[in-house]
Amino acid sequence: MWENELTRELKIKYPIIQAPMAGGITSPELVAAVSNSGGLGMIGAGYMSPSQLRKQISEVRRLTDYPFGINLFIPSEFRVDSEKLNLTKAIIQPFKEELVVKEEPILPTYEGDLSTFHEQLSIVVEEKVPICSFTFGLPSPEVIARLKENSIVLIGTATTVQEAIMNENAGMDAVVVQGSEAGGHRGTFQGEEKQSLIGLMSLIPQVADAIRIPKIAAGGIMDGRGIIAAKCLGATGVQMGTAFLVCEESGANILHKNAIIKASENQVVLTKAFSGKMARGINNRFITEMRRYEEELPVYPLQNELTKAIRKASAAIGIPEYMSLWSGQSPRIAKKLPARELVKRIVTEAETLRVKL
Amino acid sequence: MWENELTRELKIKYPIIQAPMAGGITSPELVAAVSNSGGLGMIGAGYMSPSQLRKQISEVRRLTDYPFGINLFIPSEFRVDSEKLNLTKAIIQPFKEELVVKEEPILPTYEGDLSTFHEQLSIVVEEKVPICSFTFGLPSPEVIARLKENSIVLIGTATTVQEAIMNENAGMDAVVVQGSEAGGHRGTFQGEEKQSLIGLMSLIPQVADAIRIPKIAAGGIMDGRGIIAAKCLGATGVQMGTAFLVCEESGANILHKNAIIKASENQVVLTKAFSGKMARGINNRFITEMRRYEEELPVYPLQNELTKAIRKASAAIGIPEYMSLWSGQSPRIAKKLPARELVKRIVTEAETLRVKL
Numbered sequence: 241m242w243e244n245e246l247t248r249e250l251k252i253k254y255p256i257i258q259a260p261m262a263g264g265i266t267s268p269e270l271v272a273a274v275s276n277s278g279g280l281g282m283i284g285a286g287y288m289s290p291s292q293l294r295k296q297i298s299e300v301r302r303l304t305d306y307p308f309g310i311n312l313f314i315p316s317e318f319r320v321d322s323e324k325l326n327l328t329k330a331i332i333q334p335f336k337e338e339l340v341v342k343e344e345p346i347l348p349t350y351e352g353d354l355s356t357f358h359e360q361l362s363i364v365v366e367e368k369v370p371i372c373s374f375t376f377g378l379p380s381p382e383v384i385a386r387l388k389e390n391s392i393v394l395i396g397t398a399t400t401v402q403e404a405i406m407n408e409n410a411g412m413d414a415v416v417v418q419g420s421e422a423g424g425h426r427g428t429f430q431g432e433e434k435q436s437l438i439g440l441m442s443l444i445p446q447v448a449d450a451i452r453i454p455k456i457a458a459g460g461i462m463d464g465r466g467i468i469a470a471k472c473l474g475a476t477g478v479q480m481g482t483a484f485l486v487c488e489e490s491g492a493n494i495l496h497k498n499a500i501i502k503a504s505e506n507q508v509v510l511t512k513a514f515s516g517k518m519a520r521g522i523n524n525r526f527i528t529e530m531r532r533y534e535e536e537l538p539v540y541p542l543q544n545e546l547t548k549a550i551r552k553a554s555a556a557i558g559i560p561e562y563m564s565l566w567s568g569q570s571p572r573i574a575k576k577l578p579a580r581e582l583v584k585r586i587v588t589e590a591e592t593l594r595v596k597l
Numbered sequence: 598m599w600e601n602e603l604t605r606e607l608k609i610k611y612p613i614i615q616a617p618m619a620g621g622i623t624s625p626e627l628v629a630a631v632s633n634s635g636g637l638g639m640i641g642a643g644y645m646s647p648s649q650l651r652k653q654i655s656e657v658r659r660l661t662d663y664p665f666g667i668n669l670f671i672p673s674e675f676r677v678d679s680e681k682l683n684l685t686k687a688i689i690q691p692f693k694e695e696l697v698v699k700e701e702p703i704l705p706t707y708e709g710d711l712s713t714f715h716e717q718l719s720i721v722v723e724e725k726v727p728i729c730s731f732t733f734g735l736p737s738p739e740v741i742a743r744l745k746e747n748s749i750v751l752i753g754t755a756t757t758v759q760e761a762i763m764n765e766n767a768g769m770d771a772v773v774v775q776g777s778e779a780g781g782h783r784g785t786f787q788g789e790e791k792q793s794l795i796g797l798m799s800l801i802p803q804v805a806d807a808i809r810i811p812k813i814a815a816g817g818i819m820d821g822r823g824i825i826a827a828k829c830l831g832a833t834g835v836q837m838g839t840a841f842l843v844c845e846e847s848g849a850n851i852l853h854k855n856a857i858i859k860a861s862e863n864q865v866v867l868t869k870a871f872s873g874k875m876a877r878g879i880n881n882r883f884i885t886e887m888r889r890y891e892e893e894l895p896v897y898p899l900q901n902e903l904t905k906a907i908r909k910a911s912a913a914i915g916i917p918e919y920m921s922l923w924s925g926q927s928p929r930i931a932k933k934l935p936a937r938e939l940v941k942r943i944v945t946e947a948e949t950l951r952v953k954l
Contacts, residue, residue, distance in 0.1 A: 400863045401929065420777060421796035435863045435880075439778035439796030441826065442817030442926035446862050449929065460799030469798065469829040472950060473822050505803050506757045506792045523792075569799035572758065572806065593829060594954050 241591065246414060246454040246476040249393055250371060251307050253278030254587055255477025256467070257416075257456060258484045258579070260284035260311030260373060261424060261566070267491035268296060270484060270579055272303030277583035281306075282373065286313040290359040297367050309371030309395070312360050314429070315353035316377060324538040328546055331533055335526070335562060339553040345545045353541065365390050373397070376517075377429040378410045395456070397427035399436040404447045404455070406430065414454040416479050417447050421460030423482045423508070423568035425519040433518040437510075440470065448474025462573035464589025468597075482568040483586075487579040495560040499524075503571035514551065514564040516543030522571070525561035526550070598948065603771060603811040603833040606750055607728060608664050610635030611944055612834025613824070614773075614813060615841045615936070617641035617668030617730060618781060618923070624848035625653060627841060627936055629660030634940035638663075639730065643670040647716040654724050666728030666752070669717050671786070672710035673734060681895040685903055688890055692883070692919060696910040702902045710898065722747050730754070733874075734786040735767045752813070754784035756793040761804040761812070763787065771811040773836050774804050778817030780839050780865070780925035782876040790875040794867075797827065805831025819930035821946025825954075839925040840943075844936040852917040856881075860928035871908065871921040873900030879928070882918035883907070 246255045258274040260266060260282035271281030283300065285293050293310075300308055325347075335341075361383060364372050372387060373395035379387075387394055388411070396407035397416045407415040418427045419440030428436040438446075440459050447455055454476035461470060462483040470478050484490060486497045499522050509523045513530035517540035521527070526547075530537075537543050554562035575582070603612045615631040617623060617639035628638030640657065642650050650667075657665055682704075692698075718740060721729050729744060730752035736744075744751055745768070753764035754773045764772040775784045776797030785793040795803075797816050804812055811833035818827060819840040827835050841847060843854045856879050866880045870887035874897035878884070883904075887894075894900050911919035932939070 421799045440798040442778045446929045465802050469826040472826040572803045
């Protein structure tokens with residue numbers, strides 16, 4: 241039942257990928273536990289420095305002999321609009337005072353991001369990481385060629401049919417099909433974020449009709465029901481974020497895990513307030529108070545850097561109101577379990593459901 | 598494979614319901630063709646006068662001996678804000694001039710809507726229509742009791758888990774679970790429309806965990822893949838709108854059908870511009886030009902009445918730019934077929950898929 245094109249390509253038992261959530265969630269323990277359970281653990285390396293990434297890889301390798309992957313963010317050029325910068329600084333100043341945040345952000349530059357990206361790529365190659373996925377765009381033909389020469393399996397991200405086709409044409413080996421249900425950042429890189437919020441019930445079959453490479457459904461999938469449903473719609477595998485975020489081994493803050501466990505599906509909202517890029521998370525004071533400024537904020541990654549200290553301070557004092565509580569639309573299904581137990585349950589549930597259909 | 602609690606209750610062969618799209622789409626030919634094919638045809642009676650409704654029922658009865666249903670809109674109280682009325686009148690005046698629309702709208706009142714609703718209900722009872730579904734709210738306990746005494750099967754609409762529970766508690770026999778993928782108006786009646794846009798991959802399993810009555814999945818389902826996927830997620834049946842809208846027998850304007858056939862999934866957007874209530878349709882000039890005023894428009898049904906003549910005139914001169922081109926998020930899967938042929942294809946596809954899983 242489980243073996244298919246994707247499991248063969250990734251050399252895994254179950255087509256279940258742990259989403260490469262950035263920001264410390266994908267602890268080596270989580271990544272290794274998922275890979276050891278027959279799924280694919282992924283390191284969310286988007287925000288990692290080269291040294292952090294090297295350390296993470298070696299820690300994962302100490303905990304598993306199975307394949308694992310790494311996700312990188314494609315840097316994009318951005319313009320620093322000082323008017324917008326000043327606006328957002330003024331808006332968030334009261335939050336900084338409330339949380340006693342003194343530090344001033346160091347603003348990122350495209351050149352800096354690009355140089356980090358290339359260092360990250362070199363580590364992926366040197367360390368012979370078997371799988372590398374990308375978010376927020378497509379790597380250049382040169383990068384793709386280099387990784388392919390090193391037999392690294394490449395996975396892209398798409399939120400529309402057009403983006404899926406672009407991934408296939410660029411030579412990706414598989415593509416994550418991110419539905420509107422998905423938690424965290426939207427992977428949209430072509431066209432408007434608002435017009436790229438397609439539910440998986442619509443997105444998977446339309447993508448499946450348009451491309452041939454394996455399609456990995458992502459968004460709201462938390463259990464065996466979602467896996468079999470995704471398969472019916474044309475997906476080759478699934479990627480699950482929120483379901484693994486609440487797992488015991490995940491590095492997510494306990495406040496974040498608890499917020500998901502307590503949330504209902506309509507408390508999960510879309511916001512640009514934290515990073516300048518649209519993302520889905522549990523509604524809180526920061527999102528609510530920033531709502532009216534949303535269209536005037538600096539773009540990603542500027543806004544992301546500007547709010548970083550607030551989010552950190554909020555977590556440090558144990559108040560979730562200013563944290564980015566990323567979650568997909570199925571929080572009611574979330575369960576705090578060891579990752580191995582979660583994978584086992586999902587697999588059993590899927591197998592039982594398939595027989596009953 | 599097909600018989601279940603819902604097919605037994607509705608006395609149909611396949612748990613496939615044709616969505617009760619209002620505004621002349623559900624022609625007697627379409628409703629009868631769906632019922633004759635083993636699904637459930639539904640009359641979208643929301644905007645129908647009592648005499649139109651009687652006529653429609655008798656025409657459907659002439660074309661089928663199988664069960665069919667009727668959908669009614671629950672009237673809700675609204676406040677006439679003359680400032681907003683004047684604003685929208687001013688905004689749409691240029692469109693009226695462009696389309697040479699002279700007629701002035703007659704504004705609806707809550708009392709008028711309520712009286713029409715009660716007349717519609719009386720017709721449903723007198724004509725012994727076997728199934729009655731509701732959108733935009735819950736009928737009163739008195740209405741529910743009256744319909745139940747007459748052995749009419751009652752179906753509600755929910756866009757969140759909470760609304761689904763409210764439907765079950767009110768005594769509905771089944772509930773349509775409307776995902777964010779769905780075309781046309783959002784059925785949200787509790788809480789904010791924007792926070793009630795849940796993709797079916799998330800919504801169905803969370804509703805299935807919360808209520809016992811049959812769940813009818815609606816939104817983006819167009820073929821056998823969607824039906825089996827919905828079933829995996831916990832749905833008892835499906836309701837399909839866009840898929841039937843483009844069918845040969847549908848009363849939808851040919852411009853509307855063609856717009857769907859040509860559209861891609863990310864051209865389908867949410868708008869309040871046509872009616873004051875959030876709805877999903879294909880982007881056009883009217884939606885684009887009204888975008889910036891969206892939060893300042895009069896509420897439903899006022900805005901609906903104010904834009905009616907524009908939409909009608911747009912259709913009359915053969916330009917789809919000012920029409921409400923309702924569509925779900927899967928337009929790429931739409932096919933112009935006779936309804937009987939569509940049902941047959943879907944059933945065969947679902948049966949084949951189930952065996953292959």
